Amino acid sequence: MFLTHLHLTHFRNYQHLDLDFRAPLTLIQGRNAQGKSNLLDAIYYLATSKSSHARAEREVVGWSAETEPIPYTQIAGTVRKDREIHKLEVLFTPRNGDHNFTKQVRINGVSRRGIDLIGEMRVVLFLPEDVILVAGSPSDRRRYLDIALCQIERSYCQHLSRYQKVLAQRNSLLRNLREAGASSRDPGVISQLTFWDDQLVHHGAYVLARRYTFVRAMDPIGRARHARLSNEQEMLHLVYLPSFNVGNVSEADYRRLMDGDTTPDLIPLPDPPPTARGIEEIFRRKLDSRRDRELMAGNTLYGPHRDDMGFVVNGRDLRTYGSRGQQRTAALSLKLAEMETMIADTRETPLLLLDDVMSELDETRRGMLLEVLAGVEQAIVTTTDWSDFSPDFRKQAQLLRVEAGQIEEMKRE
Numbered sequence: 027m028f029l030t031h032l033h034l035t036h037f038r039n040y041q042h043l044d045l046d047f048r049a050p051l052t053l054i055q056g057r058n059a060q061g062k063s064n065l066l067d068a069i070y071y072l073a074t075s076k077s078s079h080a081r082a083e084r085e086v087v088g089w090s091a092e093t094e095p096i097p098y099t100q101i102a103g104t105v106r107k108d109r110e111i112h113k114l115e116v117l118f119t120p121r122n123g124d125h126n127f128t129k130q131v132r133i134n135g136v137s138r139r140g141i142d143l144i145g146e147m148r149v150v151l152f153l154p155e156d157v158i159l160v161a162g163s164p165s166d167r168r169r170y171l172d173i174a175l176c177q178i179e180r181s182y183c184q185h186l187s188r189y190q191k192v193l194a195q196r197n198s199l200l201r202n203l204r205e206a207g208a209s210s211r212d213p214g215v216i217s218q219l220t221f222w223d224d225q226l227v228h229h230g231a232y233v234l235a236r237r238y239t240f241v242r243a244m245d246p247i248g249r250a251r252h253a254r255l256s257n258e259q260e261m262l263h264l265v266y267l268p269s270f271n272v273g274n275v276s277e278a279d280y281r282r283l284m285d286g287d288t289t290p291d292l293i294p295l296p297d298p299p300p301t302a303r304g305i306e307e308i309f310r311r312k313l314d315s316r317r318d319r320e321l322m323a324g325n326t327l328y329g330p331h332r333d334d335m336g337f338v339v340n341g342r343d344l345r346t347y348g349s350r351g352q353q354r355t356a357a358l359s360l361k362l363a364e365m366e367t368m369i370a371d372t373r374e375t376p377l378l379l380l381d382d383v384m385s386e387l388d389e390t391r392r393g394m395l396l397e398v399l400a401g402v403e404q405a406i407v408t409t410t411d412w413s414d415f416s417p418d419f420r421k422q423a424q425l426l427r428v429e430a431g432q433i434e435e436m437k438r439e
Contacts, residue, residue: 027105027106027107027147027148027374027375027376027377027403027404028047028105028106028107028377028403028404029047029069029103029104029105029147029377029404029406030046030047030104030105030106031044031045031046031047031103031104032044032045032047032065032068032069032101032102032103033045033100033101033102033103034065034068034100034101034102035098035099035100036087036088036090036091036094036097036098036099036100037064037068037086037087037088037099037100037101038061038064038067038068038086038088038431039060039061039064039088039430039431040061040064040065040068040088040431041088041090041431043065043431043433045426045433047404047406047424048424049422049423049424050402050403050404050405050422051399051404051405051407051419051422051423051424052404052405052406052407052423052424052426053407053408053409053412053415053419053420053423053424053425053426054406054407054408054409054426054427054428054433055408055409055410055411055412055425055426055427055428055436056408056410056427056428056429057410057429058410060428060429060430060431061428061429061430061431061433062381062382062408062428063079063381063382063408064431065406065408065428065433066078066151066379066381066406066408067079067080067086068101069103069149069377069379069406070149070151070379071086071101071116072101072102072103072114072116072143072146072147073143073144073146073147073148073149073177073377074143074144074149074173074176074177075116075129075131075140075141075143075144076173078151078153082126083118083126083127083128083129084118084125084126084127086099086118087099087118087127096119096120097119097120098117098118098119098120099117099118099127100115100116100117100118101115101116101117102114102115102116103115103147105146105147107146107147107374112133112134112146112147113132113133113134113135114132114133114143114146114147115131115132115133116129116130116131116143117129117130117131117132118130131143133146141176141180141183141184141187144176144177144180144183145176145177145178145179145180147377148177148178148368148372148374148376148377149177149376149377149378149379150361150364150365150368150376150377150378150379151379151381152358152361152378152379152380152381152383152395153381153383154381154382154383154385154386156354156357156358156360156361157350157353157354157357159357159360160337160344160345160348160353160356160357160360161345161348161350161353164332164333164334164335167334167335168330168331168333168334168335171237171240171241171335172186174240174364174368175236175237175240177368177376178240178368178371178372179236179371181232182232182233182236185229185232185233185236186229186233188225188229189226189229189230189233189329189330189331190331192222192225192226192229193226193326193329193331195222196219196222196223196226196326197324197325197326199218199219199222200219200320200321200323200324200325200326201324201325203215203218203321203324204321204322204323204324205324208321210317210318210321215321216317219313219317223310223313223314224310226309226313226326226329227306227309227310227313228306230309230329230330231302231303231305231306231309232302233330234268234272234300234302234305234309234329234330234333235299235300235301235302235305236302237266237330237333238266238268238272238299238300239299240367241264241265241266241335242266242299243367243370243371244264244360244363244364244367245263245264245265245363247362247363247366247367248262248264248356248359248360248362248363249261249262249263249264249359251358251359251362251363251394252339252355252356252359254394255355255358255359255390255391255394256355257390260339260340260352260355261339261340262337262338262339262356262359263293263336263337263338263339264335264336264337264360264363265283265293265295265335265336265338266295266333266335266336267283267284267333267334267335267336268330268333269327269328269329269330269332269333270308270309270312270328271308272300272304272305272308273300273304273305273308274295274297274298274299274300275292275295279292283295286343286346288336288338288341288342288343289341290341293336293338309328309329312328313328316328337353337356337360339352339356344356354386355391358387358391358395362394362398365378365398365402375402375403375404376402377402377403377404377405377406378398378399378402378404378405378406379405379406379407380395380399380405380406380407380408381408382408382409382410383395384407384409384414384415385409385410385411385414392414396419407423420438421438423438425437425438
């Protein structure tokens with residue numbers, strides 16, 4: 027998989043860009059706020075149908091778009107994959123009567139859904155702020171897992187999308203029933219909830235089981251990477267933390283785990299791993315037994331939308347007790363594990379995007395990342411300082427300089 031060409035029109039601070047990628051390594055240098063991160067964000071958009079930073083489509087539309095009769099933003103890329111050429115395009119056009127934009131996706135010139143774009147070009151993105159994956163909220167970690175898994179497996183994305191729609195409908199019903207003072211023993215209430223419960227359980231069990239197996243697969247890889255990064259002083263465990271006991275541990279051990287007991291024999295959770303079919307029945311029983319509680323809350327209290335992922339080092343939960351340095355190392359170990367697990371699952375090497383991370387790392391961590399770069403088919407790396415990379419590294423790379431949304435190719439040293 028190799029991104030050969032990127033075209034941008036009115037994307038953030040890029041008024042117009044046509045850029046060919048010719049080498050496995052591309053090194054982009056520039057001062058802050060010149061467009062380095064924006065370039066990687068455009069590539070990330072083509073891979074995931076989402077921005078790595080923006081929360082709304084209008085945020086990626088550049089000011090230069092206002093010069094057009096109808097403002098628009100275009101991101102297009104050409105990907106060589108399995109000796110075939112794939113053309114990917116995302117177009118943002120204004121909606122009638124408001125300041126928001128509609129996203130349109132085309133693959134090889136054919137209009138498709140956003141979900142169909144995911145997986146056409148897989149990427150792993152490293153950012154300086156990735157420490158939020160450890161120190162941030164559970165929603166940050168769930169979003170991370172969902173984006174990674176959607177790139178790996180189309181069916182996961184379909185189940186996740188359906189789960190989110192069913193969840194919204196069920197929450198709306200629960201709020202309406204609460205406002206009406208409905209009883210959980212009313213046959214009519216039971217009938218209405220059962221209809222949504224069946225769909226919630228089916229799609230939610232798939233999402234939960236797949237996340238669990240993904241974290242489980244990353245755990246030994248992340249542990250080995252983290253041990254090396256910490257000079258064998260720290261042992262990292264990655265563990266998936268569901269909002270209810272999925273049946274692979276005793277209820278007492280599950281409560282200990284959720285209460286923050288990081289005893290080594292609980293990390294990782296014991297065999298066998300849960301299956302979607304096994305989770306479905308447990309999930310359904312949980313909803314049935316907590317119907318009163320959910321009616322009072324007017325909200326769905328159990329399911330993958332309430333799950334989390336834990337980072338445990340030497341028996342300590344890094345989410346609460348880790349230092350900034352430990353959290354940064356764990357985040358780097360996680361990303362390295364993500365890349366290796368993605369390769370194992372898809373038999374394709376993802377495009378590696380590194381956004382000015384070298385300045386945040388010490389010599390040991392830099393060395394490991396440089397080793398990883400040597401083993402990928404394509405990597406695009408940004409930096410503020412050429413000296414973050416050795417002359418030998420720069421000789422191997424396509425060298426670009428960015429300033430105010432303009433890119434200039436540099437001669438190799």
